[in-house]
Amino acid sequence: MRKLTLLLVLVLLAALALSPAAAQDDAFVIGLLMVGPYNDNGWSQAHYDAVVYVTENLENTQMIYLDRVNPADRQGTTPDQLAEELLDQGADMIIFNSDDMKDGATTFATNHPEIPVIHASGDQRWEEGENFVDLPNLGNAFPGMEWTKLVAGCAAAMTTETGKIGYLGPLINDETRRLTASAFLGAQYCWTEKRGMEAADLEFRVDWIGFWFNIPGVTADPTLVSDNFYNNGYDVVISGIDTTEGLVQANAAAEAGATVFNVAYDYDLACEIAPDVCLGSAVFNWRPMYLAEITEMQAGTWTPKFLWPQPDYANYDDVTMNSTYFIPGTALSEEAAAALEELKSELAGGLDLWAGPINLQDGTPYIADGETATLEQLWYLPQLLEGMDGQSVPE
Amino acid sequence: MLKNARVVGLGARLIGIGLALAFVALILLATGAPPFQAISLLITGAFGSTRKIVDVIATAVPLLLATSGLLITFAAGLWNIGIEGQITLGAIFTVGALRLFVDSGAPPGVAILVGMVAGMIGGGLWAALAGLLKIYGGVNEIFSGLGLNFVATSATIWLIFGPWRRPGVGSMSGTEPLPPEFALPQLPDMRISAWAVVLSLLGVALVYILLRGTYIGLKLKATGRNARASFVLGIPTSRYTLVAFVLCGLLAGLAGAVQVTAVYNRLIPSISSGYGFLGLLVAMLINYQVIWAIPVALFYAALIVGSIQLPIQLRLDSSLAGVLQGALVLFVLIIDGVRQRLRERG
Numbered sequence: 001m002r003k004l005t006l007l008l009v010l011v012l013l014a015a016l017a018l019s020p021a022a023a024q025d026d027a028f029v030i031g032l033l034m035v036g037p038y039n040d041n042g043w044s045q046a047h048y049d050a051v052v053y054v055t056e057n058l059e060n061t062q063m064i065y066l067d068r069v070n071p072a073d074r075q076g077t078t079p080d081q082l083a084e085e086l087l088d089q090g091a092d093m094i095i096f097n098s099d100d101m102k103d104g105a106t107t108f109a110t111n112h113p114e115i116p117v118i119h120a121s122g123d124q125r126w127e128e129g130e131n132f133v134d135l136p137n138l139g140n141a142f143p144g145m146e147w148t149k150l151v152a153g154c155a156a157a158m159t160t161e162t163g164k165i166g167y168l169g170p171l172i173n174d175e176t177r178r179l180t181a182s183a184f185l186g187a188q189y190c191w192t193e194k195r196g197m198e199a200a201d202l203e204f205r206v207d208w209i210g211f212w213f214n215i216p217g218v219t220a221d222p223t224l225v226s227d228n229f230y231n232n233g234y235d236v237v238i239s240g241i242d243t244t245e246g247l248v249q250a251n252a253a254a255e256a257g258a259t260v261f262n263v264a265y266d267y268d269l270a271c272e273i274a275p276d277v278c279l280g281s282a283v284f285n286w287r288p289m290y291l292a293e294i295t296e297m298q299a300g301t302w303t304p305k306f307l308w309p310q311p312d313y314a315n316y317d318d319v320t321m322n323s324t325y326f327i328p329g330t331a332l333s334e335e336a337a338a339a340l341e342e343l344k345s346e347l348a349g350g351l352d353l354w355a356g357p358i359n360l361q362d363g364t365p366y367i368a369d370g371e372t373a374t375l376e377q378l379w380y381l382p383q384l385l386e387g388m389d390g391q392s393v394p395e
Numbered sequence: 396m397l398k399n400a401r402v403v404g405l406g407a408r409l410i411g412i413g414l415a416l417a418f419v420a421l422i423l424l425a426t427g428a429p430p431f432q433a434i435s436l437l438i439t440g441a442f443g444s445t446r447k448i449v450d451v452i453a454t455a456v457p458l459l460l461a462t463s464g465l466l467i468t469f470a471a472g473l474w475n476i477g478i479e480g481q482i483t484l485g486a487i488f489t490v491g492a493l494r495l496f497v498d499s500g501a502p503p504g505v506a507i508l509v510g511m512v513a514g515m516i517g518g519g520l521w522a523a524l525a526g527l528l529k530i531y532g533g534v535n536e537i538f539s540g541l542g543l544n545f546v547a548t549s550a551t552i553w554l555i556f557g558p559w560r561r562p563g564v565g566s567m568s569g570t571e572p573l574p575p576e577f578a579l580p581q582l583p584d585m586r587i588s589a590w591a592v593v594l595s596l597l598g599v600a601l602v603y604i605l606l607r608g609t610y611i612g613l614k615l616k617a618t619g620r621n622a623r624a625s626f627v628l629g630i631p632t633s634r635y636t637l638v639a640f641v642l643c644g645l646l647a648g649l650a651g652a653v654q655v656t657a658v659y660n661r662l663i664p665s666i667s668s669g670y671g672f673l674g675l676l677v678a679m680l681i682n683y684q685v686i687w688a689i690p691v692a693l694f695y696a697a698l699i700v701g702s703i704q705l706p707i708q709l710r711l712d713s714s715l716a717g718v719l720q721g722a723l724v725l726f727v728l729i730i731d732g733v734r735q736r737l738r739e740r741g
Contacts, residue, residue: 066707071569071659074713076454076668076699078658081586085703088444100568111584172565210556210567218552218567218664382563394556394565 028298030054031091032065033083035098036213036242041273042266043212043242043284047097047120049268050286054294061294064089070100072215079104080111087115093297095120095290099175100212109138116297116304120286121175125306128376139293139304142175143284143324146182146378147311150353151326152263152282153186154343156236158194158336159261159279163201166229166237168222168246169208172394176240178381180206183238184388185353186343194339199387205234206390212242223249230260236279239265250277261331268319271329278329279336285323308375313348354378359386407734411727418726419719428711436708437716440701446585447700453587455689455696456657457482457650459595461674462688463602464646469683470606471639472619477525477540478671480547481518481644485651486666487550488517490559490570493577493655503576510577511594511652518648519641521547526640530633536640551664559662569663579656591657596689598646603685605642615639647671676724682731695720 032051034044044067055061068074069082079101083094093116096105105119117138123129125140156165165187167180184204191202207229210219222241226249229237239246239262250262251274264270264281271278289307296302315321326344328337343351356367360383367373383392420430441451461478468475475481492513496506525543528534552567559570579588606612617625618635626632654666677695681687702716 064707066703071663071665074703075665076457076658076670077703078586081450082703084446085440085707088447089704089707100566103572171567173563208565210565215567215664217548391565393563394560 026060028058028061028294029090029092030061030063030294031083031086031089031094032063033069033079033086033094033096033101034065034067035070035100036068038065038067040213040242041244041270044097046267046284047095047286050290051095053287054291057291058295058298061298064091069098070215072218078107080108083108084112087112091115093117093294097121098212099173106133106135106138109135113137116302118290118293123306123379125304126308126379127306129306130380135304137304139306141286141289141293141307143286143289144308144310145282145284145324146178147347148282148324148326149179149182150186150189150347151340151343152238152265152280153183153188154190154194154340155263155279155326155328155332155336156183156238156261157187157189157191157202158339159333160236161259162233162235163191163197164203164205164232164234166226166234167204167206167390168226168229168237168239168241169206169390170212170241171210172208172391174380176208177384177392178378180240180390181381181385181388182353183240184385185358188387189353190339190343194342202387203234204388205229206384206388208391209241214243214245222246226250227253230258235259236261236263238263242266244270244273247271247274247278250274264329268327271327275330277331279332280329280340281327283325283327285319285325287319288321288323291320308379311347313344316344360384361386361388361392407730408727411730412723414726414730415719415722418722419715422718423711423715426711428709433705433709433711433715436704437698437701437719440704441697442701449582449585449587450700451693451697452592453657454699455692456591456595457653457668457670458673458677458696459688459692460598460646460650460653461670462677462692463595463598463685464643464650465674465678466602466606466683466685466688467615467646468639468643469678470612470619471615471636472622473529473636473639474537475522475525475540475640475643476537476675477522477543478643478647478674479667479669480540480544480671481521481647482651482654482667482671483544483547483551484521485514485518485648486655486662487547487554487651488648489514489652489655490554490573490662493573494559496577497574503574506577507579507656510656511649514652514655515645515648518646518651519644522640522644522647523637526637529640530636548664551662551666555662555664567664569659570661572661573655575660577656578660579653581657588657591653594649594653598649599685599688602646606685611635611638673720676720680724680727 030051034047036044038048039045051063055063064086066082069079096119099121102122109117119140121142122140123131124133124138170176188199191197192199207225209222209225214222222245226246230253237246247262247264250260253260254277261277261279263279266284268283270281309323311324312322316325352372354373356371357369358367360366423430423433442448489510493506493510525536525539528539529536555570561571579590581588614630614635617630618632622632677691681691698716702713705711705713705715
């Protein structure tokens with residue numbers, strides 16, 4: 001027994017000696033926790049690419065990351081525990097990249113007041129918001145996808161022949177309600193104003209899978225939900241989940257002879273998977289925000305902020321400036337592409353599609369005629385809008 | 396003579412462990428990863444700092460509870476595959492009980508105590524169901540266990556997306572979190588509850604005493620060794636089968652309660668974290684000897700915690716730890732089988 005103990009100690013010492021050194025001493029180490037795989041062609045990859053961009057454009061920085069940070073893939077762990085694993089490897093700041101990590105991000109920031117934390121997609125730092133937590137080291141970042149989804153909705157409305165648009169929704173919360181509603185408002189605007197059709201002739205249906213991506217046996221399968229749309233006359237599906245099933249299944253249906261399209265989401269290169277059916281991608285570009293924030297952190301001048309930047313229409317195609325934009329896909333018709341350009345210049349000129357009268361799905365007036373939604377009304381949209389099919393809140 | 400046999404047994408086990416390590420090393424070599432670095436990372440990732448050691452112990456708590464329970468059902472000759480569902484039902488009952496105390500003004504200690512007891516009852520009932528199906532329905536516990544696991548998962552998902560959801564939110568992520576005071580108190584600056592550790596050690600001690608030094612334990616073992624003979628000799632084997640299931644279910648339910656009160660503070664889809672199935676592996680690896688449950692459960696917990704460093708530092712998938720956990724059992728059983736064969740020939 002004593003020999004066994006000795007052997008164990010020796011193995012442990014050998015392991016300690018062999019273990020690779022932690023991150024380089026003087027570099028500023030960016031720790032990134034991603035909810036999905038780093039190469040998901042979607043939400044998580046957009047973060048991964050942005051942090052790589054920061055390390056390439058900011059001297060003396062490096063990245064460490066852990067992906068698939070979710071209870072299905074990393075059973076028995078919590079996001080704050082996993083953030084501490086990055087801390088052990090020398091992380092000087094942590095990015096929590098998912099709404100799902102909200103509690104973990106707050107817990108971690110509370111326990112490590114000296115480590116700057118960015119929670120992507122949260123509202124803890126928003127003083128006017130409903131969930132304000134005054135922590136000196138916890139900031140939020142979320143590109144203004146609400147405005148980009150207007151364009152995504154327009155792309156769908158300009159393309160549909162059946163007048164039926166599907167929305168592949170993730171889980172239901174404030175964020176997904178307002179993004180889905182934005183896509184609907186953009187679709188309705190282009191359907192009526194650009195195509196001259198009747199608003200009542202546009203069907204817009206949301207089906208939710210229950211999480212940001214497929215968890216077999218737990219969520220609805222996004223592959224089946226997409227197929228269900230394409231098989232039932234919804235010839236354009238707008239994707240709202242972290243991964244690309246909507247696009248992949250559009251491609252499969254097109255190869256079988258159907259005329260269907262998908263509007264991709266999250267990632268600038270998403271369309272490359274299936275360019276023939278991709279109308280474009282509504283892109284989160286985290287590069288400018290992360291570069292600015294991490295530059296300040298490295299210099300020691302950072303303060304936590306609530307960042308929710310609208311599209312920078314003056315520098316729309318400049319990835320160093322603009323945090324969210326719509327990249328048209330090759331499947332987009334010339335006429336549709338022209339309509340999108342027109343919409344973009346209208347939005348740049350001050351067009352607000354969140355203008356009243358807007359009713360909630362159950363008919364309750366939400367934005368009165370002549371008024372526009374405040375940022376709080378937009379962020380905390382309590383239901384889908386009148387004219388949209390699908391669940392507003394879980395039943 | 397007895398001591399000799401022990402040494403040979405231990406030697407055989409070490410050979411099995413060595414083969415398992417070699418097997419994992421081969422897999423790593425085949426994928427072009429450095430095997431020594433990976434294995435040393437597993438170790439440093441688990442024991443490299445106080446915080447990590449604490450995480451290992453915290454991870455071992457529910458695993459140890461599940462393993463203890465399984466040692467009882469194994470002793471009675473039962474394959475309690477339904478343990479995952481029993482942990483899950485424990486968690487559901489705990490969350491359900493704690494929800495009753497929200498805004499009740501009752502002291503949190505009372506709420507937690509009731510929650511833990513409710514968890515044990517939940518696990519016990521779910522296990523009793525498997526037992527009754529076996530005794531009165533003639534359903535093999537492996538099949539009923541699998542079925543009951545599915546039902547438990549479905550119930551969890553229904554509760555998360557339905558009655559226990561966060562207001563205005565429909566997400567499989569988890570239910571509305573319980574008030575923080577309904578969590579077991581943690582040691583300062585550490586993610587561990589001394590209460591949970593004590594409970595798991597009590598669980599092991601109880602099972603040790605039960606199987607070693609009690610009349611019930613003896614009858615359980617007799618039922619396990621040869622149910623027909625035991626029955627003929629006057630042991631009510633059906634009753635003992637049911638007792639084994641219920642005792643295991645109580646411990647599994649406690650594991651579920653610990654998952655809620657010490658780790659997640661709410662219900663999530665995979666609330667059992669796979670500790671039930673892992674407990675089956677641990678029980679098999681230790682050849683059903685209670686005394687080894689603690690070190691081996693700690694070792695398996697260390698693999699779980701240590702494996703987190705694999706993707707961070709080597710871009711390797713953490714599931715490698717699972718491969719090692721499975722391979723260990725497989726090779727130790729193979730060696731046992733080979734020894735058996737040799738003995739029969741000799």
